[in-house]
Amino acid sequence: MRSRRHWEKGNGTVMEIFGMGGTSRQRKAFFAALVGLIINLILGMVKIFAGWQSGFLSVIGDGFNNITDVGAVILLMMTFYYASKPSDKEHPFGHGRLEYVNSTVMSAIILYVGITLLVESVQKILHPEDSYFSIWTASALIVGIIAKLFLTWWYKRAGENLKSEAFNAYSADSFSDILSTTGVLVATCVEYFSGYHVDGIMGVIMSLFILYTGYGIMKEALNSIIGATPDAEMYEKIKTVILETPGVYGVHDLIVHDYGPENHFASAHVELDSNLTLVEGHELAETVMTKLRNEFNIQAVVHADPKAVSNPKEMEYMRDLEAAIYRTGLPVSYHDFFVVEKEGGIYISFELELKGPCDKSDEEMYQMILTEILKSNPKYFIEMMVDRNFISGKVYGKSGIEHPAE
Numbered sequence: 001m002r003s004r005r006h007w008e009k010g011n012g013t014v015m016e017i018f019g020m021g022g023t024s025r026q027r028k029a030f031f032a033a034l035v036g037l038i039i040n041l042i043l044g045m046v047k048i049f050a051g052w053q054s055g056f057l058s059v060i061g062d063g064f065n066n067i068t069d070v071g072a073v074i075l076l077m078m079t080f081y082y083a084s085k086p087s088d089k090e091h092p093f094g095h096g097r098l099e100y101v102n103s104t105v106m107s108a109i110i111l112y113v114g115i116t117l118l119v120e121s122v123q124k125i126l127h128p129e130d131s132y133f134s135i136w137t138a139s140a141l142i143v144g145i146i147a148k149l150f151l152t153w154w155y156k157r158a159g160e161n162l163k164s165e166a167f168n169a170y171s172a173d174s175f176s177d178i179l180s181t182t183g184v185l186v187a188t189c190v191e192y193f194s195g196y197h198v199d200g201i202m203g204v205i206m207s208l209f210i211l212y213t214g215y216g217i218m219k220e221a222l223n224s225i226i227g228a229t230p231d232a233e234m235y236e237k238i239k240t241v242i243l244e245t246p247g248v249y250g251v252h253d254l255i256v257h258d259y260g261p262e263n264h265f266a267s268a269h270v271e272l273d274s275n276l277t278l279v280e281g282h283e284l285a286e287t288v289m290t291k292l293r294n295e296f297n298i299q300a301v302v303h304a305d306p307k308a309v310s311n312p313k314e315m316e317y318m319r320d321l322e323a324a325i326y327r328t329g330l331p332v333s334y335h336d337f338f339v340v341e342k343e344g345g346i347y348i349s350f351e352l353e354l355k356g357p358c359d360k361s362d363e364e365m366y367q368m369i370l371t372e373i374l375k376s377n378p379k380y381f382i383e384m385m386v387d388r389n390f391i392s393g394k395v396y397g398k399s400g401i402e403h404p405a406e
Contacts, residue, residue, distance in 0.1 A: 025162055025262065029080040032158035032167065033073050036151055040069040043147045050140035065177070066144075072109070072173075076102060076166060083260060096260010099166045103221035106169040110176050110214035114207045117180055121203025128197035141185040148178045163262075165224060169217045176210040227257045238298070241291055242270060247284045249273070249307050252335040252353065253387065256298070266292060266300040269335065274306035274314070305336050314339055317348055320380070324372035330365055331356035332386075349383035362386045 047063030083098040151174040159167035183206040187199030235256065242251045250271035258264045270288060272281050285302040292300040308314030317339050325332060336351045352365065360368070366384050373380050 026080050026084045029158065029162055029164065029167070030077055032154065032162075033077045033080070035154060036170065037070055037073040037077075039147055039151060040066045040073065043144055044070065047140045047144060050136045063140075069173070069177075072106065072170070075105070076170065079166060093259040093265070094263045096258070096263045097225060099164060099260060100221045100224040103165045103169040104218060104225070106166070106173055107214050107218035107221060110169075110173050110210060110217065113176060113180070114210035114214055117203055117210065118207035121200045121207055124197070124200030124203065126200075128200065137188065138185065141181055141188075144181050145178055145185070148174045148181065152178065165217075165221055169221070172213045172217050176213055179206040179209050182206070224258070234296075238266065238292065238296065241295055242268060242288055245270075245284070245288050245291060247272060247276075248288065249309060250335065253303075262297070264296065264298045266298045267303070268300065269303045269305050271305050271307040271335070273309040275309070306338065308337070308339075317346065320373055320376040321348065321350065321369075324369050324376065327372045328365075328368040330360065330368065331358055332365070344379065345381050346377065346379050347381045347383070352384060352386045354386070 044063045044066030047066060050063075079098050079102040083095050085095050087094045152171050155167045155171035155174060158164065159171060180203075183202040184199065187197075187202045190196055190198050235254070238256065239251055239254060242248060242254075248270050251268055252271075253269040254266065255268070256264065256266045268288075270285065272284055276284070281304045285304050288302050289300045292298045308318060318337060321334065321337070325334065330352075331354060332352045333355055334350045334352055336349070338349045340347045358365075362385075365386065366382075369384065370380075370382055373382060
């Protein structure tokens with residue numbers, strides 16, 4: 001018998017049988033989806049047959065729901081096929097976000113199932129009806145629960161191994177099927193043995209779980225499409241790797257985004273010694289980009305900012321600025337510090353980054369810092385800008401640096 005590994009790679013893979021070569025990740029995704037397709041197809045046929053034998057229409061309907069799941073799995077296969085295609089002129093960052101679109105579609109289906117179940121359950125509470133119990137009905141429902149338990153685990157495992165939100169969505173869909181089917185089974189058994197109609201109440205409870213699950217998946221998928229920030233742990237790991245690079249004295253404005261589970265991009269401002277030559281600064285930036293690519297598979301763009309590391313005079317100006325900010329009590333830090341001395345004045349420019357809640361406007365912060373720094377030296381002129389969620393604000397003051405006309 002051929003092992004599962006043989007199906008995943010090597011000659012005669014499932015992907016190649018169906019005329020789809022693909023990457024290793026694509027082959028594994030296709031295999032995981034194919035297992036789900038076969039199980040849903042068999043399960044749907046069994047339920048339809050059992051419902052036909054017993055006359056239980058809800059079981060027949062559940063069987064057709066499994067048949068529609070087959071179509072959803074085929075859509076998942078097509079998604080992975082097109083998502084793995086290389087970038088082109090119209091899509092320079094690849095097609096990986098199609099997986100997030102698929103997750104959004106699946107979450108919409110889950111929400112539809114939850115709403116439909118909720119409406120039907122309320123109707124049953126208001127207008128209870130007798131259920132029809134038979135060994136065929138019970139057997140079909142139990143088989144369905146067991147099969148869906150396996151698919152919930154199977155899709156979840158695939159989602160974790162492939163880092164795929166699409167498979168996580170299909171796992172949640174299988175779990176929602178378990179909830180609805182379990183509700184039908186429990187309600188039917190309770191009514192058969194006690195005569196109490198509880199199917200409506202069970203349906204309401206299950207539908208609320210399903211709606212909560214669908215909402216969570218849609219929120220995560222839409223965040224990925226819009227461009228959410230990575231989790232804090234990954235963000236700190238990236239910063240640590242950058243700061244561990246010899247010659248890097250700080251990092252800010254780190255932005256990480258992706259165009260699919262395997263297409264990660266980042267941009268960052270790193271602070272380098274202002275005395276470095278252009279070539280030396282470029283080499284350091286290249287080193288940072290190489291480290292991020294090797295350790296996290298992230299394609300990065302690094303912007304170098306000068307930092308007064310070995311210039312005592314610039315260090316003195318920085319200490320004056322830090323003291324001025326401290327005296328204002330503002331919850332801010334600064335970066336992109338630059339200084340120019342000319343015409344008897346000391347012109348410094350910098351950007352502020354909020355570190356906590358602040359009810360002051362950008363202009364108010366500018367006036368507060370200017371007032372305090374002039375106490376250190378009346379020759380200071382400052383140019384300041386506030387970064388709010390990676391969006392640069394209005395520039396206040398002047399730096400003494402000649403800017404080209406816009």
